Amino acid sequence: MGSHQTWQTRIAEKQAVQFAKIPKAWRLPSEYLTGDETCAYGVMGIPSKCGVLSAEELHITEDFDAVALAKAVQLGTIKARSVATAFCKRAAIAQQLTNCLTETMFDDAIKRGEFLDEYLEAHGKPLGPLHGVPISLKESFDCAGVQSTMGLVSYLDKPASSEHGATAAILLDLGAILYCKTNVSQTLMSSDSHNNIFGRTLNPHKLSLTAGGSSGGEGALVALRGSILGVGTDMAGSVRIPAICNGTYGFKPSTGRVPFFGSTFCHRMGSPGFPPVAGPLATSYDGMALFLQAVLESQPWNRDPILYALPWRAEVATCVPKKLRIGYMLEDPKFPVHPPVRRAMESSAQTLAQAGHEIIPLSELPSLETGLDLGFDAFSLDNTVEWKKHVDASGEPLVPSVRDNLPLLTRKVDEGGYTIDDIFAYKAACLQYRAAWNVVFAQHGLDVLLCPGAETTAIPHDTIGAPPYTSVWSLLEFPAVILPVGRAMKDIDRDDLAPSGSLRPYRSDLVDGAPTAIQVVSRSFQDEELLAAGRVIDQCLRKANSLNN
Numbered sequence: 001m002g003s004h005q006t007w008q009t010r011i012a013e014k015q016a017v018q019f020a021k022i023p024k025a026w027r028l029p030s031e032y033l034t035g036d037e038t039c040a041y042g043v044m045g046i047p048s049k050c051g052v053l054s055a056e057e058l059h060i061t062e063d064f065d066a067v068a069l070a071k072a073v074q075l076g077t078i079k080a081r082s083v084a085t086a087f088c089k090r091a092a093i094a095q096q097l098t099n100c101l102t103e104t105m106f107d108d109a110i111k112r113g114e115f116l117d118e119y120l121e122a123h124g125k126p127l128g129p130l131h132g133v134p135i136s137l138k139e140s141f142d143c144a145g146v147q148s149t150m151g152l153v154s155y156l157d158k159p160a161s162s163e164h165g166a167t168a169a170i171l172l173d174l175g176a177i178l179y180c181k182t183n184v185s186q187t188l189m190s191s192d193s194h195n196n197i198f199g200r201t202l203n204p205h206k207l208s209l210t211a212g213g214s215s216g217g218e219g220a221l222v223a224l225r226g227s228i229l230g231v232g233t234d235m236a237g238s239v240r241i242p243a244i245c246n247g248t249y250g251f252k253p254s255t256g257r258v259p260f261f262g263s264t265f266c267h268r269m270g271s272p273g274f275p276p277v278a279g280p281l282a283t284s285y286d287g288m289a290l291f292l293q294a295v296l297e298s299q300p301w302n303r304d305p306i307l308y309a310l311p312w313r314a315e316v317a318t319c320v321p322k323k324l325r326i327g328y329m330l331e332d333p334k335f336p337v338h339p340p341v342r343r344a345m346e347s348s349a350q351t352l353a354q355a356g357h358e359i360i361p362l363s364e365l366p367s368l369e370t371g372l373d374l375g376f377d378a379f380s381l382d383n384t385v386e387w388k389k390h391v392d393a394s395g396e397p398l399v400p401s402v403r404d405n406l407p408l409l410t411r412k413v414d415e416g417g418y419t420i421d422d423i424f425a426y427k428a429a430c431l432q433y434r435a436a437w438n439v440v441f442a443q444h445g446l447d448v449l450l451c452p453g454a455e456t457t458a459i460p461h462d463t464i465g466a467p468p469y470t471s472v473w474s475l476l477e478f479p480a481v482i483l484p485v486g487r488a489m490k491d492i493d494r495d496d497l498a499p500s501g502s503l504r505p506y507r508s509d510l511v512d513g514a515p516t517a518i519q520v521v522s523r524s525f526q527d528e529e530l531l532a533a534g535r536v537i538d539q540c541l542r543k544a545n546s547l548n549n
Contacts, residue, residue: 007153007394011197021104026052026092037200037461039207043097052093057086066133066229066287073132080132084113084177087134091180094226098202100217102139102181103146109179129294131175136230138215139184140263143168148264151186151195153394165262166303174294182217187266187387190401191241191464193217206513209458212245214238218281219246228283229291235276236375237470243281243482245458247515249288250281250482254525261304268386272423273378274475285538289531316528324357324533327444329451332368335468336499337455338506340488344516348485351544360444366436371472376408377426383417385410400462434476441523448533449521456504457488457514473521480521481534485541488514
């Protein structure tokens with residue numbers, strides 16, 4: 001950074017460049033640009049009424065999930081160029097409403113659509129199973145010719161990526177259209193997607209609520225259908241928390257299944273803790289499954305050396321189990337759930353039981369507090385605190401949510417840092433904790449576990465804090481899926497129903513209208529089993545909801 005430039009100057013320059021990339025015809029009329037993070041209203045209806053999108057573009061962005069859109073493009077009933085244009089425009093609208101984007105590749109995306117149309121006409125077949133599907137990517141995924149700043153001002157001095165990372169390269173080989181990257185939390189170490197370069201991502205259901213993090217830009221974009229399929233990363237809940245907050249589907253796979261190599265980091269490489277994973281957010285369950293099947297069938301381990309060479313098991317992922325044994329964990333006593341979450345859990349369990357599935361209430365489970373503590377040990381194992389050096393290099397401050405987490409992220413620095421003995425003890429404790437959860441699954445013969453994804457729905461900015469209900473499955477490296485199931489309703493989820501001992505105050509008026517969700521979990525490398533079970537659960541709950549409405 002030049003000596004004459006402050007970090008604020010660099011930010012202003014970057015923001016000006018990014019705004020200029022939105023064509024004037026795609027910019028919203030001023031009456032739609034009045035909201036900020038203090039506003040207790042949503043913006044979900046604005047894309048369809050703002051006048052920026054044509055009738056055809058509304059049809060393309062609103063009437064298809066990823067599976068149906070892929071089919072329409074590959075049959076030639078909709079042009080890939082039209083798809084690219086429609087989703088670029090809708091993503092631009094979403095950006096203006098919620099601040100969910102970082103980098104945009106709109107011109108390249110439209111040219112990509114033209115190429116795919118020409119390919120289909122010339123060859124009579126699609127380029128791959130994702131031919132014509134627009135896919136958004138979290139900021140950390142490298143794309144050739146595009147910066148990956150991670151929301152760090154010091155990274156503005158880094159050149160654009162010279163080549164695609166494994167994730168982007170595989171998606172392009174499969175026929176996808178890449179058109180934007182999405183906002184993140186500073187350093188990816190908080191559950192609020194807020195950084196000094198790109199600002200704070202707002203929740204489209206209610207601007208005063210968090211969009212979650214660290215893949216919150218993806219969550220907000222998918223909720224507004226500026227994307228129907230996006231890719232985030234998850235180390236403690238960074239795919240699942242945005243899915244919960246924004247009412248989308250989200251899948252955290254087992255470690256070593258989905259490509260992650262070729263991403264930008266701000267943390268020290270080689271940590272003995274558990275690694276982050278990449279996973280999809282989508283508007284439909286089938287769209288999420290399409291991503292996983294297409295990527296895993298591409299033999300991604302040939303591109304990503306971190307992955308296991310585990311082929312996609314189609315016969316497992318597509319089976320339809322008639323009766324599931326579902327473990328049921330309503331809450332951990334240390335982390336009591338808020339009324340909307342309790343209602344979502346209880347009604348889901350009741351519906352599944354009425355449909356003939358076996359619901360097995362679980363008690364005396366391993367403590368989530370232990371899992372959360374081990375998780376934060378993993379995040380703080382770097383005695384050099386390399387990520388903090390990247391923040392300090394520009395002089396920018398920590399954003400509030402990261403600042404509040406700082407004691408957890410540097411927990412032994414003042415004691416001289418972790419020793420080799422500490423690391424051995426940590427790994428032994430993780431193994432013991434994993435063994436305890438393995439006993440739960442094995443003794444009860446569980447197909448999957450049903451549990452909350454968080455104690456709360458989306459709540460006000462900078463208050464979401466540590467994520468016990470998602471970090472535990474990251475620590476154990478278990479796959480987990482988030483299913484949206486309803487909304488908070490202040491007349492039902494009353495203040496007087498709030499649990500005692502909650503670490504986060506509950507006010508029904510603040511979260512009224514926020515999406516509610518459940519989480520379904522299986523053991524490591526049972527991703528296909530989880531997909532099959534989750535599909536049955538999702539269909540059961542959606543059918544019951546349609547009947548009740």
